[in-house]
Amino acid sequence: MNETDIRDVPAIIAAIDAQSQAIGFNQKSDDLSGALLQVLAACKPGGRFLELGTGAGRATAWLLQGMSADADLISVEFDAGLIGIARTLLGHDSRLTLLEERGEAVLTRLEPSAFDMVFADTWPGKYNHLEEALQLVKTGGFYVIDDMLPQPNWPEGHAQKVQNLIETLENDLRFKRLKMNWASGVIILVRVA
Numbered sequence: 001m002n003e004t005d006i007r008d009v010p011a012i013i014a015a016i017d018a019q020s021q022a023i024g025f026n027q028k029s030d031d032l033s034g035a036l037l038q039v040l041a042a043c044k045p046g047g048r049f050l051e052l053g054t055g056a057g058r059a060t061a062w063l064l065q066g067m068s069a070d071a072d073l074i075s076v077e078f079d080a081g082l083i084g085i086a087r088t089l090l091g092h093d094s095r096l097t098l099l100e101e102r103g104e105a106v107l108t109r110l111e112p113s114a115f116d117m118v119f120a121d122t123w124p125g126k127y128n129h130l131e132e133a134l135q136l137v138k139t140g141g142f143y144v145i146d147d148m149l150p151q152p153n154w155p156e157g158h159a160q161k162v163q164n165l166i167e168t169l170e171n172d173l174r175f176k177r178l179k180m181n182w183a184s185g186v187i188i189l190v191r192v193a
Helices: 013-022 031-042 058-066 080-090 103-107 130-135 158-170
Strands: 048-052 072-076 096-099 115-120 137-145 175-180 186-191
Touching: 013 058, 013 080, 031 058, 031 115, 031 137, 031 186, 048 058, 048 103, 058 072, 058 080, 072 103, 080 096, 115 130, 130 137, 158 175, 158 186
Parallel strands: 048 072, 048 115, 072 096, 115 137
Antiparallel strands: 137 186, 175 186
């Protein structure tokens, strides 16, 4: 078995990568994480999904590919240039709502227990406003984060922030968790209480 042999990469990924490269954006989600997001989205037919940190839409494309026709996804990105790429390439999908605003603002106005999955791929909902993000997850729903393994672009002191986040999540009894030394380092939580 070769877990890196991914055969159902969304067709739009090549265009997202080309436009990302054209503007010098290199903090994209990897295909292993994308394939996982696709499978998790497929577990929730008719589900409601929240993505914090659209970037140019790479993970968004994976989520959409896994979602059923009656599911919906809200994706949040503050950077106008990045969300512009996502809007151009993915905005035609009626299941997708793209919000160009700060994640912190969105997290503070959403209803608790409203989402089947929250994918936090940016600081809000991960390193700040964590509790607000966790409260959005329904019982049986997923909270997913990546980039938990050391990355060459981490600023000084970030490793301690990662460790603190992991410890916080490990001690949250509302969730069962799985830490995966895979892709960029993924943690999946499932809400049980």
